[in-house]
Structure formats: structure tokens, C-alpha cells
Amino acid sequence: MNNTLASTPRRLILALVAAGAVGATGAGLISGHQARAVTPSTPIVAQTAMAPGGTLPSFAQITAQNGPAVVNISVTGSTKTAMANDDDDDEQPAARQGRGPQIDPNDPFYEFFRQFGFPGAGPQGQPNVPTHGQGSGFIVSPDGLVLTNAHVVKGASEVVVKLTDRREFRAKVLGADPKTDVAVLKIDAKDLPTVRLGSTRDLQVGEWVLAIGSPFGFENSVTAGVVSAKGRSLPDDSLVPFIQTDVAVNPGNSGGPLFNARGEVVGINSQIYSRSGGYQGVSFSIPIELAAKIKDQIVATGKVRHAQLGVAVQEVNQAFAESFQLDKPEGALVASVSKGSPAEKAGLQAGDVIRQVNGQPIVASGDLPAWVGQAQPGQQAKLSVWRQGKPLELTATLGDASDKATKQARNDDAVGKGQLGLSLRPLDPEERREVGVAEGLVIEQARGPAAAAGVQPGDVLLAINGAPAKNIEQVRAAMAKATTGKSVALLIERDGNKIFVPVRLG
Numbered sequence: 001m002n003n004t005l006a007s008t009p010r011r012l013i014l015a016l017v018a019a020g021a022v023g024a025t026g027a028g029l030i031s032g033h034q035a036r037a038v039t040p041s042t043p044i045v046a047q048t049a050m051a052p053g054g055t056l057p058s059f060a061q062i063t064a065q066n067g068p069a070v071v072n073i074s075v076t077g078s079t080k081t082a083m084a085n086d087d088d089d090d091e092q093p094a095a096r097q098g099r100g101p102q103i104d105p106n107d108p109f110y111e112f113f114r115q116f117g118f119p120g121a122g123p124q125g126q127p128n129v130p131t132h133g134q135g136s137g138f139i140v141s142p143d144g145l146v147l148t149n150a151h152v153v154k155g156a157s158e159v160v161v162k163l164t165d166r167r168e169f170r171a172k173v174l175g176a177d178p179k180t181d182v183a184v185l186k187i188d189a190k191d192l193p194t195v196r197l198g199s200t201r202d203l204q205v206g207e208w209v210l211a212i213g214s215p216f217g218f219e220n221s222v223t224a225g226v227v228s229a230k231g232r233s234l235p236d237d238s239l240v241p242f243i244q245t246d247v248a249v250n251p252g253n254s255g256g257p258l259f260n261a262r263g264e265v266v267g268i269n270s271q272i273y274s275r276s277g278g279y280q281g282v283s284f285s286i287p288i289e290l291a292a293k294i295k296d297q298i299v300a301t302g303k304v305r306h307a308q309l310g311v312a313v314q315e316v317n318q319a320f321a322e323s324f325q326l327d328k329p330e331g332a333l334v335a336s337v338s339k340g341s342p343a344e345k346a347g348l349q350a351g352d353v354i355r356q357v358n359g360q361p362i363v364a365s366g367d368l369p370a371w372v373g374q375a376q377p378g379q380q381a382k383l384s385v386w387r388q389g390k391p392l393e394l395t396a397t398l399g400d401a402s403d404k405a406t407k408q409a410r411n412d413d414a415v416g417k418g419q420l421g422l423s424l425r426p427l428d429p430e431e432r433r434e435v436g437v438a439e440g441l442v443i444e445q446a447r448g449p450a451a452a453a454g455v456q457p458g459d460v461l462l463a464i465n466g467a468p469a470k471n472i473e474q475v476r477a478a479m480a481k482a483t484t485g486k487s488v489a490l491l492i493e494r495d496g497n498k499i500f501v502p503v504r505l506g
Helices: 059-069 110-116 288-301 318-323 342-346 367-374 429-435 448-452 472-481
Strands: 012-016 027-030 036-038 070-080 128-139 145-148 156-162 168-177 182-186 208-213 221-233 242-245 257-259 264-274 283-287 311-315 332-337 353-357 380-387 390-397 422-426 441-446 460-464 487-494 497-504
Touching: 059 070, 059 208, 059 221, 059 257, 070 145, 128 208, 145 288, 168 288, 182 288, 208 264, 221 367, 242 264, 264 288, 283 288, 311 367, 311 497, 318 487, 318 497, 332 342, 332 497, 342 380, 342 390, 353 367, 441 448, 448 497, 460 472
Parallel strands: none
Antiparallel strands: 012 027, 012 264, 036 221, 070 128, 070 156, 128 145, 145 182, 156 168, 168 182, 208 221, 208 257, 221 242, 242 283, 257 264, 264 283, 311 332, 332 353, 353 380, 380 390, 422 441, 441 460, 460 487, 487 497
16 A cells, blocks of 8 residues: 555554564564554453462462463474575665675564574575574463464474473474464373463453563563453454553563463463564453464364455544544444455445444454454354445355455545645546546546545545545535535545545535
8 A cells, every 4th residue: 555645653563472583573564553442341350369468369379370381382494585686676785785694683583693693694694594483382281282373383394392391392283373373283292281261251451460481482481460451453454352461571472371360361472562572561462262263173174264254444533434424433444345255245335334243343443354353154244334324234144265364454544624635537448447447537636635635646536425436526516515624535546455535624
């Protein structure tokens, strides 16, 4: 998507926190403003293991009971890196200087490798660089089933599980699901200690939680904190409604368990938000119910099936709420509908706002892919939709994602003042073929509010507030209904993508 619409005042790192170079240990840059939380349900008083004096949970008791079931995971693999190419403008500066294959500078051990001349961090790098990584996991069955993160074992040629009694086992990866970041390992052992699985339904915001893992290789380290939010949607096309905590999680903690105050596992530690790549007070865990579903599918079939609705969605902000006559800025705005998808068969259209699925509120756009991600192909989805100022009920039969995840379109919140500021002309036949749309208007110039909102020359205007924009007369009719001081939602086509852009009128 064009940077004009996707620009944000600052960028944060969403880091997958397994140490080393194996797996997705690098950091992806994203903006942090789209993360959100679902309001928790009616509080349920938890029975905790209290310390003497009755003030805090007994972290020592929880650790003693569950520590033996938490394991350290060492991963070995290799990565192929290209030698320097002075003609390639996309290379990093160091590579252009002929230094050979490079380890990602964001890797937690990059400085260590650089100082001691390890392969990939200096002039002696080789095309095939051996890689090592560490993570955590926990035993869920006495016969050796271990849960961890998919990114911990990604690209691994060998996985070794080490227990607290110092025994080590080579593990088989039964399966890994990148969409939810859950993996299942199997070690050849019996009568192993196991953890107890709990429920996030009873978990309360503000409740004490505890993590056990191997940050930076320090095995069975314990950190504690509180639940900051539940059902957190992250702007990374994730299918996971994360638990947000302030528990210290660092490289090597990935895949380790998150315990509640009763010593039950409620999540798998997975990601952090950071500007530095290290822990800065915000961490995220995969709810154990979701992880258990993935585990059951992997054990039964060796693979995971995800449902698919077939829409691209974006946030409903205040400007969109005004444009679509919504009482509040909530829901998932449908930017486009895939041809032949369950959404198209159900009658969903671009410009619809999905507000509920099977009675569950969709507050932010991320709630929709999170719900669909936990559903099964063939499941019925009853959709409460807002279309052109009126409620509508639709029913979709979910399809099989087949490795095609629902995409979450992104919009810019920028608005301006003054008139709409667009110069328009009809598409010519050649442009219709190139763009792949039958009707619409080419935006030749964008000024004032439209330009401030991110509309660009060359964009194709398809609709205004859900009304088609096939010709100038329809645009004038739509604008005549608009109110000064309010916003209109422009549906535009850009680089093969359909997105809504809110423009506030002066």
C-alpha cells in the first residue's frame, strides 16, 4: 500500500522473541496505534495460592509445582546468504562494501557475533551460515508432547529439548502453524511432569500472572506481572486475540507458559512491543484455548485448517462513523470482497460495516479475522451488517483459507479542511483494462482535504459513502447530500487494492 496512506508519526517493533538466528527472530516494523483490547466479561474471583500475609500469590509455590514441566529448546539450522553485489541498490551498505553475508543487525546476538568474528557478522562469512537459536516450551502430556511457538522452530534442522533435570532429547516437530504461531513437538520419554491448562475466560485484567522461560538462555527464569488487556488485536494480520501483560519477556522466552495465580497455564508467551528489540514493558501471549485447538488438530492430522470469509477490512474511525451514519466508531469496514468467496456468496459488499458475528461484537477490525481464525471451515457465520444507514442480517458459510489469510487493509486517519478538492475524469477503455474495473473516475488532481487524507493523482474513485461514482453527476449528487463539517468515505482503487479513505469536508 502507498506510504502516503500508511504513514504514521512513529513506528514500533513487534518482535518475535526467540533468541538466535533460527526462526523469525528478526523484528518487523509496524505502527502501534491499531492494537486494541476487548472489555473483559463479568469478573470472576480467582482462587489464588497466597503467600503468608495474604497479599500476593505464592510465586515460589507456582514455580516449584510447574517449573519441572517447562523446558529449554535449542534449535540448529542453516541459512543461505548471497555474497555482496555492488550493482544491487537494495543491499545493505555493509554488503555493498563486499563484506559478504550478514547477520541481521536486529538479531539479539548480533553485537556478540560481530565482536568475536562469527560467520555472517564479519569479513570471513560463508554462503551457508550455521544458525542457532533458543526458546522455551512446556510439557502438556506425560508421554512427551511439548507446546512452543512456531517461530521458535521455523527453519530448524535439529531441535533439542532440555528438561530441568538436565536430560536432553531430540524432538520431532509434529506440526507448526505460522498463522497462530503455535507448534507441537514430541520427545521420546515417559512419565514426564506436566502443566495444568487453565482458561482465559476467567482471567481478569489486573490479575497477577507469571512467566517461566529461558531469556537469553538463562534456563527456568521466572518473571511476574499483571494482565494489561484481553483480546488484544495486533496490526499484523494475526488470527490471535492476544493477552497483553507487563511480564518481562525477552529473547528466549518465546514459547514458554504464562501462568495465572492458580498455577494454570493461560497463554504461550509470543511477542513484545519495543523500539529496541528488547522488553520495554509490553508483552503478548497466545490464549491457551486457541493453542489447545491448534495442538489437537496437529496431533490428529499433522496440519491445521483455518476458516476464511474472503474480505479485506479496515478500521472504522470517527470520520468513517460520520460518513456511514454509525452511532459510534466500531466495526470492521469491508474494503473489498474476494470473487467467489463465502463473503460474496453471502451478499457482502464493499462499504458494509460488520458489527457482530454470531452475536459477538466486532469493535475493531482486528476482531473479525481473530474470530474467523478460531472458526472451522464450513461453520455458519451470522453477520450483523450496517449498509447505507440501515442494519442488515447476512449468513455466510466459511470456506477453507488454504494458506490465504484474510488481509486487513490499513487507512490513514488524516483529514483536512475546505472543499473536497478533486479533479476527476472518466476512465478510458485502455485504463479500464489496466485497472480491472468497469466503471470509475480517474483522480487527476487532489487538493485540500482530499490530498491531506492521502488521496493521490492516478487513484480511481469508485464510490462515495457507498454510492457508485460512475460519472461526475453521481459525484455531485453524493456530495449534495454530504454535510459541511462531516466526513465522506471515498472508495478508491490503487495498485490493484481497494481502500476507503475518509475525507472531512470544510
